[in-house]
Amino acid sequence: MTLQVALFGSPRLIDGRGRVFEPTGVTSELLGLLIVHPGERASRDHLADCLWPDGDPDRNRKNLNTTLWRLRGMMEPDARGAYLHSHPGGYIGFNREADYSCDVEELESALSTVQTGNDQVLSDSQLDDLRRVAKLYRGDLLEGVMSEWVLPHRDRLARAYQECLLKLMKTTQLRDLTEESVYWAERILDQDPVREDVHRALMETYQHTGRRTLALRQYGRMRKILESELHTGPSRETEALYCKVIEQGTTNGDGGEQSPDLREVLEMLSAIQRQLAEGMHLLASHLTSRS
Numbered sequence: 001m002t003l004q005v006a007l008f009g010s011p012r013l014i015d016g017r018g019r020v021f022e023p024t025g026v027t028s029e030l031l032g033l034l035i036v037h038p039g040e041r042a043s044r045d046h047l048a049d050c051l052w053p054d055g056d057p058d059r060n061r062k063n064l065n066t067t068l069w070r071l072r073g074m075m076e077p078d079a080r081g082a083y084l085h086s087h088p089g090g091y092i093g094f095n096r097e098a099d100y101s102c103d104v105e106e107l108e109s110a111l112s113t114v115q116t117g118n119d120q121v122l123s124d125s126q127l128d129d130l131r132r133v134a135k136l137y138r139g140d141l142l143e144g145v146m147s148e149w150v151l152p153h154r155d156r157l158a159r160a161y162q163e164c165l166l167k168l169m170k171t172t173q174l175r176d177l178t179e180e181s182v183y184w185a186e187r188i189l190d191q192d193p194v195r196e197d198v199h200r201a202l203m204e205t206y207q208h209t210g211r212r213t214l215a216l217r218q219y220g221r222m223r224k225i226l227e228s229e230l231h232t233g234p235s236r237e238t239e240a241l242y243c244k245v246i247e248q249g250t251t252n253g254d255g256g257e258q259s260p261d262l263r264e265v266l267e268m269l270s271a272i273q274r275q276l277a278e279g280m281h282l283l284a285s286h287l288t289s290r291s
Contacts (some may be wrong), residue, residue: 002101005031007032015077026067027067027070037137043090044091048064130168141153141154144209168180195233195239221237
């Protein structure tokens with residue numbers, strides 16, 4: 001009977017009968033340690049030190065035994081030893097040969113089947129795999145756990161999720177799956193709102209599908225975020241795209257050409273002025289360095 005292990009967001013276990021268990025506190029942390037932490041097994045002392053870094057060693061070992069008992073009760077209510085193995089020398093390990101699935105491992109496995117280059121076009125099966133695992137990401141790894149050991153794993157898996165979303169966005173954009181591409185782009189910005197390349201991809205998508213107003217709105221949204229979070233403005237590449245959107249206009253449903261309004265013209269001129277100012281600054285720096 002397959003055990004489903006969910007470590008993204010609030011940890012959750014679902015056994016083969018559909019029973020749901022929600023480990024909390026050190027019990028959830030121990031579950032994460034046994035599955036995410038590198039190595040097939042870990043010593044009891046190491047596990048205890050990770051869970052209670054400032055505690056008394058003897059008390060830590062007793063606490064670990066109690067926590068293991070609680071975790072076994074959730075993972076192995078009917079089959080003792082099916083998932084948690086005790087090894088000689090005081091080592092504990094998770095049985096990866098058992099019948100189980102884990103959201104963390106599924107995300108990493110799906111990403112391992114595609115090349116690291118973000119511009120790769122995914123096959124139908126790869127695309128479907130990434131769509132499926134993207135839905136498994138319900139939040140940060142072991143949400144609520146702030147122990148030192150979990151932080152690098154949480155950061156690594158958050159980056160893996162971002163890579164998954166980026167591949168989905170680019171592939172669906174290339175396949176002209178416009179609304180799905182927009183969906184994945186927005187998911188990326190939910191996680192990392194200062195990704196200028198993603199804002200720009202959305203502008204391009206809106207532009208190519210005749211939705212200039214949305215492209216301009218996306219530019220305004222991005223500019224505010226960059227100024228607020230990074231105290232900087234859009235890059236020259238983004239400013240050039242913005243001017244292109246303004247200049248090109250778009251066709252309305254009735255076939256008429258929509259002209260830019262005064263506000264759009266003023267914003268375009270402002271963007272051009274910023275580009276000229278930056279160019280003059282670079283020219284002045286170059287001439288100074290040569291003198």
